[in-house]
Amino acid sequence: MQPITRDTLDIIDSALEEDLAYQDPTTACLIPPDQRGRAVLLAKSPGVLAGVGVACAVFQRVDPTVEASILREDGTRLKAGDHVAVVRGSVRGILKAERTALNFIQRMSGIATLTSQYVQAVQGLPVHILDTRKTAPGLRLLDKYAVRMGGGRNHRMNLADGILIKDNHIAALAAQGVSLRETVRRAVEQAPHTLKVEVEVETLQQAEEALEGGAHILLLDNMGLEEMALAAAMARGRALTEASGGITLEKVRAVAETGVDMISVGALTHSVQAMDISLDFQV
Amino acid sequence: MQPITRDTLDIIDSALEEDLAYQDPTTACLIPPDQRGRAVLLAKSPGVLAGVGVACAVFQRVDPTVEASILREDGTRLKAGDHVAVVRGSVRGILKAERTALNFIQRMSGIATLTSQYVQAVQGLPVHILDTRKTAPGLRLLDKYAVRMGGGRNHRMNLADGILIKDNHIAALAAQGVSLRETVRRAVEQAPHTLKVEVEVETLQQAEEALEGGAHILLLDNMGLEEMALAAAMARGRALTEASGGITLEKVRAVAETGVDMISVGALTHSVQAMDISLDFQV
Amino acid sequence: MQPITRDTLDIIDSALEEDLAYQDPTTACLIPPDQRGRAVLLAKSPGVLAGVGVACAVFQRVDPTVEASILREDGTRLKAGDHVAVVRGSVRGILKAERTALNFIQRMSGIATLTSQYVQAVQGLPVHILDTRKTAPGLRLLDKYAVRMGGGRNHRMNLADGILIKDNHIAALAAQGVSLRETVRRAVEQAPHTLKVEVEVETLQQAEEALEGGAHILLLDNMGLEEMALAAAMARGRALTEASGGITLEKVRAVAETGVDMISVGALTHSVQAMDISLDFQV
Amino acid sequence: MQPITRDTLDIIDSALEEDLAYQDPTTACLIPPDQRGRAVLLAKSPGVLAGVGVACAVFQRVDPTVEASILREDGTRLKAGDHVAVVRGSVRGILKAERTALNFIQRMSGIATLTSQYVQAVQGLPVHILDTRKTAPGLRLLDKYAVRMGGGRNHRMNLADGILIKDNHIAALAAQGVSLRETVRRAVEQAPHTLKVEVEVETLQQAEEALEGGAHILLLDNMGLEEMALAAAMARGRALTEASGGITLEKVRAVAETGVDMISVGALTHSVQAMDISLDFQV
Amino acid sequence: MQPITRDTLDIIDSALEEDLAYQDPTTACLIPPDQRGRAVLLAKSPGVLAGVGVACAVFQRVDPTVEASILREDGTRLKAGDHVAVVRGSVRGILKAERTALNFIQRMSGIATLTSQYVQAVQGLPVHILDTRKTAPGLRLLDKYAVRMGGGRNHRMNLADGILIKDNHIAALAAQGVSLRETVRRAVEQAPHTLKVEVEVETLQQAEEALEGGAHILLLDNMGLEEMALAAAMARGRALTEASGGITLEKVRAVAETGVDMISVGALTHSVQAMDISLDFQV
């Protein structure tokens, strides 16, 4: 079960604040303060669940007397109609929290569902599906948690937990007359000793230079399948390889078959299709 | 141009914080603190621009000495290759900010682009395309701004700036033996006098009841086209009508032709496809 | 009972912080950490109670082990000597919280008391007493809650939950050659569809123009009683009417008799006389 | 001129936030983003000015391009019609900030005006008018600044910058069999060495006990005039004396004539009458 | 026991945040989420305990289900091997919190230990050992609490709870031709009536001037022992005296014997040697 840390509570609070959830005139006009009810969160379409704990926390944040019970754990494959949680208590509280709770769980389950499709597409192959830092601003931790629930792995959580030398870095050093090999060498020498050095390369020649410079990981960006296979072979035993760049569900298995160790997919978090989950009152 | 209010700066700050943008070991290892450069934000695919001001603000928030010039205003229809802004200054600062800036502008332009497709689909008809409160948690104001840039209009910004009686409210009152008409009447009587009362209805009979109760707006949820046309006709001169419920790009013109005043589309903000915009260094 | 939302806790926290309530040398010098006691909040003068929940929350915020029991609900008409709550527990904790708790309940009960005097003055007439946005900075929600406890209704909570075209807006558009009628028409056309359009008018001619422009509500500002009665009559069936502008307790019934639907009174919140409520220890 | 510290900016920000000043649909509908104007803050009734700097800061916080010029300094005695500041720039920005700016300056000037009336009432006598900690929650620093602008002095800013042994402390120690003299003695012994010890007394006998215990200041609470004069005489040369307890404008001079050194008046900040100051556009 | 106030929780939260304690990949990789364990905090060297409550609060802040029991109270003199607290529960939670908890208790116990050495060095003499405002930024309250646990007393908590006229103030007034006596006199006249006036002096002549000006406390800065004794004698009965300026453990008793009332030592908090306390798992 996802722990609801202070970070998560802060995000929940700012979501409730932007919705002015504590100043809801509709419930104030209509719902008696003491009316109690019961509602279920249920899937309206198939998918992989993520964020049920966050959704429950939203209800309890709005009104600590609301009880929320999780019926399915994050990571569960759902079919339409499955109940994932039940909330009980003040109808006012539940209604004020409804939209915010759904906004979290629908996005997170959307991410988990898409991730799981990528993971299934490469089933049986020795490759990991990774996310990127292309997450919705403010939702990094939740987006990446959802990727894990879908069976993916996380790439860097932030700029600080890995060295990744990208095209713009390489260009900036080239402008000073520094070769790729030397760039990589400097990074290996200067990097915090607990971090590996990953280098984005677009050609086999760059790959070779990066390896010579001491790169621990190669990011093969937008390479053709054949070239990618050659790069993966060249790196084997010397560095890990990661494929990236517009890799669709259709194409991902072919990429995996090139022998890369990892495939990163920005769409997992930057182009999310919300999963259809709703709150049904059972008054 | 979008004003960068304190709300927006707070979102930018939390995005930079979750990326630990001020602790970037890659630039610290490789880029001299005094290297200066110039980079452009450019469209890699066609779409409608939104968020260029936010993206520029991200660069300047990371390093106030970076200069950012907007070349195209939000709302502009872009083709692949168009430059939308140019940033100049500390290469370190620009690189630390790059991903966060792109995460904003790619999501916002994705929203504007999808919205504009809906707006174009109903062109010539007297109808407004509306968003919903189904936004990414924490990004409500930016998501809704992007909808406006795409030519759409905003529905409620939060729970407090409109009365919207939805199925769950109606069910909660029905559980106490209160009819729909009486529910609406109570809301009209109790609501803050500056707010209109909108009522979600699924049948013509509910529509009639809501109108008799004094509803100012009918939300026609998941109605068939014929029924919707009847409801729109029934309401004309008595209340505004809004269609909602799984309205796709394919279906939206037919819905508009029923004569409703507004069409609301959750997908505008809950199922965003990031627009492909990148930062290219011109060192 | 007033729910203590996170918004309210934030206000309580900043009040305790400005009082450095956790660094109180007087209790540190004199009161043993384990001394326990019992104290009552009691009215020293007659009035209408508001804020007893907030006051109790202050004690518990300073020391969660203090127990606070509410004896009278907000909205109760009190006479001098009435006990409204009892607090039990650490004497240190109670004493640190005392002043802050009293500052809340005295102001809020002062507002409720004044409001109830206005409400009583128009008893039997079909009119609502409204507050304004002239509240103490930071205390908007509590001030407006207190108005409700006194029997009043709330006008806009903030700039966003109603369109109110005031003299300065009208002047700004007039400066561009836009007539009042056209100004109102534009607002009706452009306003979020869930909001009504209220227009401040000072003459019968302005009232007529505003009505022709489609105003939903007329704010009759500083009109004489006769003119107000004419305006109210002119608007009946076309728009709601609200009287405002220096309406004293002496004058309010006459204003109500003009037939306006609502009377707004800034003094309810901008010129509060604290109600005399104190904490008495019963050691 | 009042410095606008970070504390003050925080209060301004929360006032703007509770007003949703950045989401104002009225100006969004009506005022072109590029319309510029000029408006004056002017007194509508006589009084003493306080808060003009805060009001100006509000306008600039909403829109940093708005220029605000202070025409009269805080502490100035105003007559109706006096202009106190002029603001120039974006009409949208000015209108969004108007109400919040006025809420600050009206309250603060109300406090300064009332304070100055007390100060005038005791003119020529060697006595200071003091405020109390009975301020509006969150506005302590501004309320107390306004008192100074009215010619008053500040009592404790918070619980930590003075020892004040009040009735409830005395009762708590009496419950443990500790005499008033011993209570005072302990405080003198235990108090931080930079703080004086003030003791609330209600009788001459208590006054004597407190003096014997070493009190530096006597707070004469709700004493009759004669008794107060005796207490003041008894304390002269041994301790300062402060009168308090329902001291009205009518009564204050007689109290001052008893020879006390200070008179504290809760009403200065807990029962404020807003001064009538308005914003007039000169488009 | 030290109360864990909201101030303290804020410091704990920012310490956990800078450690990214909720994103610990080491425990995520290795420790099953349901593994439970028991660990003790124990002294590895002798010293005086301070901060055991803060350390326990850190564990519970990271994971509210972790139980922490305090075995020794703050202020206890420890020998190597003494257990001071025991924590039980989620091993993940305990390990994430370990370093942050230790950082607090090691620093605080280091302060208490050093303070107690000073206090012991002057045992039997009528003098208090005081801290200063030379604390680690952000840790003022905890640093000063630790001083108390070591048997010391606190000097000013902040700039506002005492008047202290230092060399730079005196120089600034001298630059305007104001004598020390007059400077002190002005401060006594203008100071909030609850605060004493302390004056830093470096010579007997300055001491005399300050006394004539009405100083309540003399801060004897960097005086020789003989001069200090003369100053203390001169001040007796007229003002308190405080010695300061590079007073080492070796020298402190001699300083105390000059007859000063207080000795302040910046090193107590600005040059802390962490006490060696560790967490031992007993799985």
Place this chain on the structure above:
Amino acid sequence: MQPITRDTLDIIDSALEEDLAYQDPTTACLIPPDQRGRAVLLAKSPGVLAGVGVACAVFQRVDPTVEASILREDGTRLKAGDHVAVVRGSVRGILKAERTALNFIQRMSGIATLTSQYVQAVQGLPVHILDTRKTAPGLRLLDKYAVRMGGGRNHRMNLADGILIKDNHIAALAAQGVSLRETVRRAVEQAPHTLKVEVEVETLQQAEEALEGGAHILLLDNMGLEEMALAAAMARGRALTEASGGITLEKVRAVAETGVDMISVGALTHSVQAMDISLDFQV
């Protein structure tokens, strides 16, 4: 020059807040608001400078009109009497900021000075001096910056930017029957692919197991010099080695001569001796 990021401004703000720097009665009583002056920050003892930028930022945060010029860059070796910065402007502003500014620069320079002593002690040997996470709560980034200014390198900034398997982790897995080798293997397999795996070992046998498990770095904890040399030899070409555990200035060169790659020293940040730097007014 150290960039003053938002993180740093937040720390500065909380330091100023705990000092109530904006409510300083001493300057309010004595210093005219318009008095301007000039003061220098100067070293009173030799050492290595760090934090001059932070100190300058403190002055400007208190009063943005104060000008602060840096005369020596961080990292400079200072002798007693060297001027490091000059501040000019409002005397009130400078005096309010003085203590807070000094608290930062004295601690940071203390850290840099101690670090430089360790670095000098190992001069000529191929080894890096590292800090640890044993920093003052809330000051992690500044403490670690100061280490770099002293010529040291940083170990992990937080729990998330490196895998470090410590004694308690090993014990927790041993309790489940998992060998050290298997523990390391699991971490290598599960760790984010950008992070290296470091393992704390106390014996040569553990070192061998860790290497077999695939450890990238060995942390040699509290080993004797001979054993350490053997471990370093065993690891050469297979993993980096880091020595730790009570390594004093006296002992550090001998440790370096064992051939380890890095030496980490907790005392650099947990047992700081403030450098003597003061502010001298030159009015």
